[in-house]
Amino acid sequence: MYSNAYIFRYASIMVILVAAILTSVALVLKPYQEHNRRVEKISDILSAAGLEADASNAVEVYEQSIIEELAIDLSGEVVAIYKDGGLAQGEVRAFDIDVKVVMDEIAKGGKPLLPLFHMRAADNSEVFVIPVRGKGLWGPSWGNIALAPDYTTVIGVSFDHKGETPGLGAETNTTEFESQFLGKKILDESGNFTSIKVVKGGVANSSDVPLQHGVDAISGGTITSNGLSAMVEDCLKNYVPFIQKRKAL
Amino acid sequence: MSADTPKKEALFSAKNRRLLFNPLNKENPITVQVLGICSALAVTVKLEPAVVMAISVTLVTAFSNLSISLLRNTIPPRIRIIVQLVVIAMLVILVDEVLKAFYYDVSKQLSVFVGLIITNCIIMGRLEAFAMGNKPWPSFLDGIGNGVGYGWILIVVGLFREFFGSGTIWNFPVMEKLGVYNFGYKDNGLMILPPMALILVGVIIWIQRARNRELIEENK
Numbered sequence: 286m287y288s289n290a291y292i293f294r295y296a297s298i299m300v301i302l303v304a305a306i307l308t309s310v311a312l313v314l315k316p317y318q319e320h321n322r323r324v325e326k327i328s329d330i331l332s333a334a335g336l337e338a339d340a341s342n343a344v345e346v347y348e349q350s351i352i353e354e355l356a357i358d359l360s361g362e363v364v365a366i367y368k369d370g371g372l373a374q375g376e377v378r379a380f381d382i383d384v385k386v387v388m389d390e391i392a393k394g395g396k397p398l399l400p401l402f403h404m405r406a407a408d409n410s411e412v413f414v415i416p417v418r419g420k421g422l423w424g425p426s427w428g429n430i431a432l433a434p435d436y437t438t439v440i441g442v443s444f445d446h447k448g449e450t451p452g453l454g455a456e457t458n459t460t461e462f463e464s465q466f467l468g469k470k471i472l473d474e475s476g477n478f479t480s481i482k483v484v485k486g487g488v489a490n491s492s493d494v495p496l497q498h499g500v501d502a503i504s505g506g507t508i509t510s511n512g513l514s515a516m517v518e519d520c521l522k523n524y525v526p527f528i529q530k531r532k533a534l
Numbered sequence: 535m536s537a538d539t540p541k542k543e544a545l546f547s548a549k550n551r552r553l554l555f556n557p558l559n560k561e562n563p564i565t566v567q568v569l570g571i572c573s574a575l576a577v578t579v580k581l582e583p584a585v586v587m588a589i590s591v592t593l594v595t596a597f598s599n600l601s602i603s604l605l606r607n608t609i610p611p612r613i614r615i616i617v618q619l620v621v622i623a624m625l626v627i628l629v630d631e632v633l634k635a636f637y638y639d640v641s642k643q644l645s646v647f648v649g650l651i652i653t654n655c656i657i658m659g660r661l662e663a664f665a666m667g668n669k670p671w672p673s674f675l676d677g678i679g680n681g682v683g684y685g686w687i688l689i690v691v692g693l694f695r696e697f698f699g700s701g702t703i704w705n706f707p708v709m710e711k712l713g714v715y716n717f718g719y720k721d722n723g724l725m726i727l728p729p730m731a732l733i734l735v736g737v738i739i740w741i742q743r744a745r746n747r748e749l750i751e752e753n754k
Contacts, residue, residue, distance in 0.1 A: 296617075314634070340638075
């Protein structure tokens, strides 16, 4: 029979020992894990901009193709510029802005800074990559939208999600779905923001969404598709003041 | 470990070999004891996560069996379940951290299921049933055996689901190379959904019982 004192001693020593082991392992592995997360973010941005890279050379390709990282406020003013490996203006590096935090703050009525990546694509043309984040059916979904220098035409997107239904909602991260966004426009002829809708039943059959502002939804993935529509609209609309200002120049 | 191995018993004696190989077939945790089914459904869409899961579970069962067996004479019976859980949880977190650091893509695919190894009944079942009452070396073998017994089912199911569901094996586009898509072949979407894993496990159980009549329950 073990005494209560023994049991308490046993439990305390065991817990402290385990905590020490786990803490040291976590500290040792942290740099590797953070590197992985950075590479993932970079790969997503590159894939939207149409630049090919794998995990091993993503950082390199990104550094070669980035012109500047902009942090802009909700009124469309550029607050910070990061380029050539250093901050040229302001104090925030756009890459370090977490879009999830941005969207949460906007929902609460705050005024966060928005990240925008000004890059050079493979064919030497300029692209502007806007990161987006929203909800799917089962969990968060996120992505990047690359705009041509006219700030209107989509030249590439990359979407991903935490765990949408395989074969249905999960199809939103396939090239087949993403390629539908190419050439779509986020502003109408008069320059008003219209976003891009994911249309059930096909955009070609829809009477209220013009062809250049919609893509076909995925059958059986209605909630994911609607979530994606909302995500694109909610995130892009924050950039409209900036886009209007740039277009007026 | 060596101190606990009695000189009269060889490292791989017949008894120890049974501990290692029985769980692969007639004491298989999935097909005979029907444990650990949820994770078998969740991580077998593709071969790669299935293999990683198999390796992870094998490591966790082996080392938790070993640690609990080493500690078995010091563990107060009244808190033994807590002690077992802490050991399992620690090993699982270690596996999770290592995957996040070195196999990030796979770790993303496995997502919560690595953490849920903690709740895999196979592990705690082996600790309670075996490691608490046996020496470290047999316990370690028993852990490996049960982990591999669980793992090979996962890998077989993963292989079939990936091949028929996505047309690839280990992400290599086999079906495309064979050119069957040109004849109108389509990947079977049902293979990707969880119910198909259950059906495949059922098929494995069927084959196994057809070959090994000892496993068939008597009709009463």
